[in-house]
Amino acid sequence: MNALAAGEKVTRAAVAAxxxxxxxxxxxxxxxxxxxxxxxxxGAQRPGTVGRPxxxxxxxxxxxxxxGAEIGVDHLAACVVDLHGIIRCRAASPxxxxxxxxxxxxxxxxxxxxxxxxxxxxxxxxxVGTTVAVPGLVGKDRRTVLRAPNLGWEDVPVAALGERxxxxxxxxxxxxxxxxxxxxxxxxxxxxxxxxxxIGAALVVExxxxxxxxxxxxxxxxxxxxxxxxxxxxxxxxxxxxxAGEEALLRAAGIPGQGPAALRGAARRxxxxxxxxxxxxxxxxxxxLSGAVxxxxxxxxxxxxxxxxxxxxxLPGVRRELAARVTDRQWRPEDLVxxxxxxxxxxxxxxxxxxxxxLDDPVTWxxxxxxxxRQPAR
Amino acid sequence: MNALAAGEKVTRAAVAAxxxxxxxxxxxxxxxxxxxxxxxxxGAQRPGTVGRPxxxxxxxxxxxxxxGAEIGVDHLAACVVDLHGIIRCRAASPxxxxxxxxxxxxxxxxxxxxxxxxxxxxxxxxxVGTTVAVPGLVGKDRRTVLRAPNLGWEDVPVAALGERxxxxxxxxxxxxxxxxxxxxxxxxxxxxxxxxxxIGAALVVExxxxxxxxxxxxxxxxxxxxxxxxxxxxxxxxxxxxxAGEEALLRAAGIPGQGPAALRGAARRxxxxxxxxxxxxxxxxxxxLSGAVxxxxxxxxxxxxxxxxxxxxxLPGVRRELAARVTDRQWRPEDLVxxxxxxxxxxxxxxxxxxxxxLDDPVTWxxxxxxxxRQPAR
Numbered sequence: 008m009n010a011l012a013a014g015e016k017v018t019r020a021a022v023a024a025x026x027x028x029x030x031x032x033x034x035x036x037x038x039x040x041x042x043x044x045x046x047x048x049x050g051a052q053r054p055g056t057v058g059r060p061x062x063x064x065x066x067x068x069x070x071x072x073x074x075g076a077e078i079g080v081d082h083l084a085a086c087v088v089d090l091h092g093i094i095r096c097r098a099a100s101p102x103x104x105x106x107x108x109x110x111x112x113x114x115x116x117x118x119x120x121x122x123x124x125x126x127x128x129x130x131x132x133x134x135v136g137t138t139v140a141v142p143g144l145v146g147k148d149r150r151t152v153l154r155a156p157n158l159g160w161e162d163v164p165v166a167a168l169g170e171r172x173x174x175x176x177x178x179x180x181x182x183x184x185x186x187x188x189x190x191x192x193x194x195x196x197x198x199x200x201x202x203x204x205x206i207g208a209a210l211v212v213e214x215x216x217x218x219x220x221x222x223x224x225x226x227x228x229x230x231x232x233x234x235x236x237x238x239x240x241x242x243x244x245x246x247x248x249x250x251a252g253e254e255a256l257l258r259a260a261g262i263p264g265q266g267p268a269a270l271r272g273a274a275r276r277x278x279x280x281x282x283x284x285x286x287x288x289x290x291x292x293x294x295x296l297s298g299a300v301x302x303x304x305x306x307x308x309x310x311x312x313x314x315x316x317x318x319x320x321x322l323p324g325v326r327r328e329l330a331a332r333v334t335d336r337q338w339r340p341e342d343l344v345x346x347x348x349x350x351x352x353x354x355x356x357x358x359x360x361x362x363x364x365x366l367d368d369p370v371t372w373x374x375x376x377x378x379x380x381r382q383p384a385r
Numbered sequence: 386m387n388a389l390a391a392g393e394k395v396t397r398a399a400v401a402a403x404x405x406x407x408x409x410x411x412x413x414x415x416x417x418x419x420x421x422x423x424x425x426x427x428g429a430q431r432p433g434t435v436g437r438p439x440x441x442x443x444x445x446x447x448x449x450x451x452x453g454a455e456i457g458v459d460h461l462a463a464c465v466v467d468l469h470g471i472i473r474c475r476a477a478s479p480x481x482x483x484x485x486x487x488x489x490x491x492x493x494x495x496x497x498x499x500x501x502x503x504x505x506x507x508x509x510x511x512x513v514g515t516t517v518a519v520p521g522l523v524g525k526d527r528r529t530v531l532r533a534p535n536l537g538w539e540d541v542p543v544a545a546l547g548e549r550x551x552x553x554x555x556x557x558x559x560x561x562x563x564x565x566x567x568x569x570x571x572x573x574x575x576x577x578x579x580x581x582x583x584i585g586a587a588l589v590v591e592x593x594x595x596x597x598x599x600x601x602x603x604x605x606x607x608x609x610x611x612x613x614x615x616x617x618x619x620x621x622x623x624x625x626x627x628x629a630g631e632e633a634l635l636r637a638a639g640i641p642g643q644g645p646a647a648l649r650g651a652a653r654r655x656x657x658x659x660x661x662x663x664x665x666x667x668x669x670x671x672x673x674l675s676g677a678v679x680x681x682x683x684x685x686x687x688x689x690x691x692x693x694x695x696x697x698x699x700l701p702g703v704r705r706e707l708a709a710r711v712t713d714r715q716w717r718p719e720d721l722v723x724x725x726x727x728x729x730x731x732x733x734x735x736x737x738x739x740x741x742x743x744l745d746d747p748v749t750w751x752x753x754x755x756x757x758x759r760q761p762a763r
Binding site: 243302304 | 596598599607672681684714
C-alpha cells in the first residue's frame with residue numbers, strides 16, 4: 008500500500024521490484040486489496056521496457072477515507088481525505104471558541120464532521136476515523152485534551168465525537184502533513200514551525216514525530232530570545248512568543264485585536280508599522296530557530312500554517328539570523344523551506360493520519376470494517 | 386549478558402526469570418559464556434526462597450575489556466575498563482596539544498594506550514577495541530576526526546592507532562557514560578552538558594545518542610543567549626560560549642590564560658570576581674538550557690565533565706533560569722542532576738563503549754577473538 012501511495016499508477020511488476028517480493032506474491036496481495044476495494048486497476052501501462060505491458064494500479068479513490076477536524080480559537084473546520092490524501096469534502100465555520108464551554112464547541116464540530124462524513128459516503132468513500140487538531144497538549148491515549156490555554160480548556164475528553172476519534176496537537180499534525188504530503192523528497196528530520204495565536208513547533212526525527220519524555224517537545228514559543236525582554240504569558244521574559252506570537256505581532260503593527268488577515272493586508276499595502284513588526288518577528292524567530300538548529304541539526308526548517316502566508320515579510324529576518332548564527336556546519340539558505348500545503352496543512356494532516364492507519368496495516372482494516380463496495384475476488 | 390551487567394551476582398534461575406527463557410536454555414547459554422571466559426561462578430547463593438541454592442554468576446573480571454583514550458587540549462589519557470565498566474588501569478600525561486601536529490599527538494597517545502593495554506593483559510584482561518574521545522566532530526565511519534577547532538585538526542584519520550580503534554565526540558561519550566554507568570534508574574531521555582574549552586552537550590533520546598541529520602546535534606555552546614552579546618569565535622554574537630566557555634569564564638574571573646583548577650581555587654577562596662563570573666555563566670547556561678528543555682522535553686538535564694566540579698557556583702543560576710523559563714510543564718528542580726562520574730565520565734564512557742559491543746553481541750566476540758584463558762567446556 009505504501010509503495011502504491013508513493014508511486015503513480017504502478018504495475019504489479021513494479022511493486023514486486025520495489026518491495027522485493029515475487030511477482031506471484033504481489034499478485035496475490037494485490038488481488039486481496041482489489042477485492043477489499045483498497046486498490047483500483049487503471050488499464051494497461053506501456054512503459055518503455057521489454058515484456059508485455061502491466062496493468063496500472065492505483066489506490067482507490069472510493070476506498071477508506073480519513074476525517075480531519077480542527078478546533079481553532081476563531082474557527083472550526085472538518086474535511087475528508089481519500090487514500091491519496093486529497094481533500095474530497097470540507098466544511099468550516101467561523102466561531103468564537105475562546106473560553107466557550109467545551110461541550111458546545113464539540114457539538115458544533117460534530118455537526119461539521121457529520122456533514123462531511125455524509126458527503127464522503129455519498130461519494131463512495133468509507134471514513135475510518137477522525138483526528139481532531141487542537142492548539143494544546145493531548146493525553147497519551149489521545150482521547151483527552153489535557154490543556155489548551157487559548158481555548159481555556161483543561162482535561163476535556165473528546166469521547167462525545169465518537170469512538171474512532173482521537174485528538175492531536177495542531178503543530179504535530181502540521182509537521183506530519185509536511186512529512187506525508189508536503190512533497191519533499193527524503194525529508195525525514197526537520198523542525199516545523201507554525202503559528203496561530205501561539206507559536207507552535209514540532210520536531211520530526213527519522214520520519215517520526217518527536218514528542219519528548221512527557222509529550223511537551225516543540226515549545227519553540229517559549230525559547231528565550233532576549234532574556235530581559237517583554238513579559239510573556241508563561242511568566243518568563245523575552246520568550247519568542249512575546250516577539251512573534253500573533254498578539255504581540257498585531258500590537259507591534261498597531262492593529263491590536265485584529266487578525267492575521269488584517270496584518271497581511273497591512274503588510275501588502277506596505278504599511279511601515281506592519282512591515283517593521285513582521286521584520287522584527289522574523290528576526291526573533293530566526294534567533295530561536297538558530298538555537299534549535301544548533302541543538303538538533305535538522306535537515307531543514309519548514310515554515311507552515313498561517314505563518315506561511317506571511318513569509319515575504321518574515322523570512323528575510325529568519326534567513327539572516329540563521330546564516331549568522333549557524334556557522335559551524337553546512338547550513339544552506341535552501342534548508343529553510345516554506346510549506347506548500349498552506350493553511351490546509353494541519354487539517355489535511357489530521358485527516359490523513361486516519362488514512363495512514365489503513366495504509367500501514369490494510370489487513371486490520373479489511374478484517375474490521377464493513378465493505379459495501381467489496382468487489383468479487385478474481 | 387545485559388541481565389548479568391544490570392544485576393549483581395545473579396543465578397541462572399534469576400536470569401531465566403528476567404529474560405523469559407527456560408532454566409535449561411539459560412544454563413546452556415551460561416555454559417557457553419563460562420567456557421568463553423565472559424562469566425564467572427561465584428559460589429552458592431542462599432536467597433530467602435524455596436528450592437536448592439543457585440550458583441551466583443557475575444561478569445568476568447578477567448574477560449574482554451575496553452580501552453578508552455582521551456585527547457584534550459592540555460592532556461592525554463588512557464584507561465582500560467572491564468566488563469563491569471570499572472577502570473582497571475589508567476595512564477595520563479599533561480600535553481600542549483593545541484595546534485601540535487596530529488601525528489605527534491597520536492603517537493604520544495599510542496604510548497599511553499600501549500602501556501594500559503600491557504598492564505590489562507598482565508591482569509588477565511583481553512582488550513577488544515579502543516575508543517578515542519576528541520573535542521570535535523567525527524566522521525560517520527568513526528575513523529576520522531573531521532574537525533576539532535581547539536586542537537587545530539581537520540580531517541585527521543586515527544588509523545595509526547590500530548584497526549580496532551574508533552573516535553567519538555567527547556560530549557557524546559560523556560552522555561553515554563551517564564546512560565550506561567551514571568547510576569540513574571530509568572534515565573533514557575536527557576540533555577548532558579559538559580565543558581572543557583568549549584561547551585559541549587549531547588542528547589540521549591530513548592536510550593540512544595541523538596546525532597542529528599549530519600552529526601552536529603548538541604551544539605549548545607552556540608545557542609544564542611543574548612543576541613547582541615559579545616562576539617563569539619563562531620562569528621555570531623552572544624552564544625552561550627561567550628558567557629560560559631572556559632576562556633570567557635577565566636577572563637570574567639580576572640584570571641585569563643589560567644585553567645579550570647585556578648578558577649575553582651579562586652571560587653573556593655570566595656574571590657568575588659570568580660564567584661560573580663561563575664554565577665553569570667550559570668545564568669547564561671540556564672537560559673540556553675531553558676530553550677533546550679522547551680524544545681526537547683527531556684526527563685533531566687545532567688551536568689557532567691569538568692563543569693561538575695564547579696556546580697556549587699554554577700548551578701544556582703541554572704536552577705533559577707530553568708524554574709523561571711520552563712513553566713509550561715512539570716519541570717522539577719530535581720530534574721537538574723549533577724553527574725556522579727566526575728571528570729572520569731568521558732574516559733570511562735570511551736572505554737566502556739568498546740565493552741558494550743561484547744555485552745550486546747557476545748557470540749561475535751566468542752567467534753572472533755583468541756581466548757587464551759578459555760576454560761574447558763563443562
